Amino acid sequence: MRSALLLFLLLVWPTQAISQSALHQAHDAAAAVTAHDRSTTEQAQEALHAGHGDAAPMPMEPLAQDPATDDGPAQSTHSGHAQPEAMPADHSGHGTMAPPVGNVTPASAPEPEHVHPAPVAEASIGVTEKLGEFIAAETRFFDEDGKAVTMGEIVDKPTIVVPIYFSCPNVCAIIQSSLTAVLPDVKLEPGVDFQVVSVSFDDTDTPELATRQKRNYMAAMDFKYPENGWRFLTGKETDIRMLMDSLGFGFRREGKDFLHPVVIMAVSPKGKIVRYLYGTKPLAFDLTMAATEAGREQIGLSVKRVLAYCFSYDPEGKRYAFNFMKITGTGILLILVVLLVSLMLAGRKKRTPRN
Template sequence: MNAVVILLLAALLGCGPATAQALRLPAPPAARFDPVPDTLLPLDAALRDDAGRHVKLATLFDRPVVLVPGYYTCPNLCSTLFEGVLQALALSGLGAGDYRLVGLSVDPRDGAAAAATRKRVYAALLPGGAADLTLLTGDAATLARLELALGYRAVPDAATGQLAHAAGFVVVATDGRIARAFSGVRFDPAGLRAAVKAAARAEPAPSFGQQVLLLCAHYAPTSGLHTGAALAGVRAGVLLLPLLFVCWLWRRRGGRP
């Protein structure tokens, strides 16, 4: 047993720099989404709605807001994300008027026409219809303030002209503070319902230990796929775990086979 373990470890550790380099994951992308609960959004932010009207962010908080950042001309992740939110809301048991669903384009090139086109599609899938849905656009300076408050960053891709960005949304209480954040593209309807109800009562945000975070290691936002290096890292972990277990068991038995 001792000899087998030594040989396996030697094979893994002695493969040279090339193998070690292949097992290392690349740096995470510059795009990010890490909202901080209880952060106050800039309620004085001046935006435009899907009809082209000027609107202050504060006027939308007559009820809890489900705020989904992205952009309306995105060919990849944004529609999948928004459809995931719509599906979770439809299955949550929440009724019309319990919340306001707000889309926020982080691309200053988006205008009211792009927002109106998306709204026609999304409103048909929403329990409350267009009355519960607002899609916003804004200028670069205003959007930068909102992204900072949301812990959100989208990065232009020089090759495609698209924006690389993370997938997620926040539930915001009626006082404009972030109550809960959700990451990913598919969401638990019961969890979303609880977050909206808590936001309506202005309850404190749940602690880190109370939340299950959906983490996506090295996601390629422009393509909607995981990177090859991330998948290689997962496969390497699957191969190493049994070996580590065998080593632990061998040491626990005092080196006896």
């Protein structure tokens, strides 16, 4: 009996040892595969967290289950790939995108709108008569002595305002030279009954230039004209524009020169515009009448419509040109009307019976 038991143990014991050894080897192999799978899963989660998009799920093949491990704690761990642990809420789907690096603009940021600047309107050239309106008395200028004055302080008597600029090569010099010829013939006392004020609309002109201009024109009159009878003013662009707009005087800079009309204005002591005088050669009679009307606050006759019809301003020549075609057409039309009326009257006379 003892021999039989010993023989049975010799036959059975190696088999159990071998089975246990094989079981341990299979368990170690499964643990290694599981560790590899976990490492792969963690790498996929890290890539997903870095914003690489949705990672395609890795195929999971079930591990060959050792029949010897049907029972025991190893069954739930090694039956196929272990499911990864639940991700945090911010890792679901695409996860939280990493903030942009460098100059990358987020897609959600709206592009700034391209705003086109409004076109700047060019100043119109010409005269808009403002009879009965008042000049900008608050505008500040500098006289020929460099003293700051306002137009309200300057215009304290009937005033002939002469818009010019000192470097003007032609019409401005012509009109002021014409004034030197006719001012002594005006039937009013200069500096008392009236005055002339030349205002430069070039903001680069200085009081020194104004002094030089005044000296030249006073010399042309043999210095017999009173100093306070003719003033010369310069100013800044804002004040110049404000004053010229109130006078209805439209001008525009062209390089170093200006495009501008040729006109002077008569202004009352209260600053009211009473008359416009056009052309480069004013008459002493016209200046006398304009200054007299200004002293009475009396608005004179507007010749703007007649001037606009008979003449047109030439910006290139900087002068008014005679509208030959318009005047000729008007003359022909008047002749035709006279002929037609004459024929009608002649026809009526023929039809009148004789007694």
